[in-house]
Amino acid sequence: MAVKAAAHLYLHKLPDTYSAEKQLIKSLPRMARASADPQPSQAFLDHLEETQGQVARIDEVVELLNLKLKRIKCAAMEDLVEEGKDLIDEIEKGPVLDVALIGAAQKVEHDEIASYTTLTTLTTKLRYTAAVPLLQASLAEERATDERLGKLGQAAAIKDAAAAGKARWHRTSSRICGESSYSAGGVAGTRSPDALGGFHDPATSPYWSRGIVHRRRIGHGRLRRIGGGGLD
Numbered sequence: 104m105a106v107k108a109a110a111h112l113y114l115h116k117l118p119d120t121y122s123a124e125k126q127l128i129k130s131l132p133r134m135a136r137a138s139a140d141p142q143p144s145q146a147f148l149d150h151l152e153e154t155q156g157q158v159a160r161i162d163e164v165v166e167l168l169n170l171k172l173k174r175i176k177c178a179a180m181e182d183l184v185e186e187g188k189d190l191i192d193e194i195e196k197g198p199v200l201d202v203a204l205i206g207a208a209q210k211v212e213h214d215e216i217a218s219y220t221t222l223t224t225l226t227t228k229l230r231y232t233a234a235v236p237l238l239q240a241s242l243a244e245e246r247a248t249d250e251r252l253g254k255l256g257q258a259a260a261i262k263d264a265a266a267a268g269k270a271r272w273h274r275t276s277s278r279i280c281g282e283s284s285y286s287a288g289g290v291a292g293t294r295s296p297d298a299l300g301g302f303h304d305p306a307t308s309p310y311w312s313r314g315i316v317h318r319r320r321i322g323h324g325r326l327r328r329i330g331g332g333g334l335d
């Protein structure tokens with residue numbers, strides 16, 4: 104269909120967004136099940152409930168404006184849903200998959216924010232006044248979900264980086280010190296020489312468990328931490 108007027112665009116954009124929401128309703132439960140962390144899992148389920156409400160709002164818009172909704176499949180959402188499925192197939196359940204799923208969900212939100220922004224603008228321009236608050240409400244939910252997911256994504260990435268830091272510390276210290284009896288979590292091992300010739304006890308050293316990766320001497324015997332977390 105050649106879209107030549109705002110009203111034509113509206114008649115394309117509304118069913119496209121409707122299709123996106125319907126596809127997302129099928130995808131979110133799968134993402135919630137795949138997440139190892141209860142927080143993103145709950146965020147997906149909460150957004151599922153919101154998405155059902157957003158579908159109901161579009162139904163309301165259609166009724167208010169006495170429109171007939173075309174049957175359209177939103178190609179962008181189809182790709183995003185496929186991307187989510189691929190992540191679940193290819194990444195082991197755990198913190199890395201959680202970070203990936205949160206990122207995928209944010210891509211969905213960004214797409215929906217763009218759609219509702221366009222719809223709200225068109226609805227206002229076309230003077231479909233009664234429908235404006237409905238679309239604004241959905242837009243506000245998409246933005247809030249994006250913000251919530253962003254915070255969860257940062258938290259999940261930090262957890263994953265901390266775990267990776269411990270593993271890296273284990274490998275690095277083993278190489279530097281010639282010590283072979285550490286475990287990544289700092290649980291096993293006896294007193295172990297560090298890179299400076301000192302000793303860290305895995306059971307008691309406060310920085311052991313905080314994932315310090317390297318330490319080096321600066322000035323007169325002062326130490327500076329490079330990477331990881333912890334105290335010098």
Ligand SMILES: [Fe+2]
Pocket residue numbers: 124154157215245
């Ligand atoms: Fe939505």
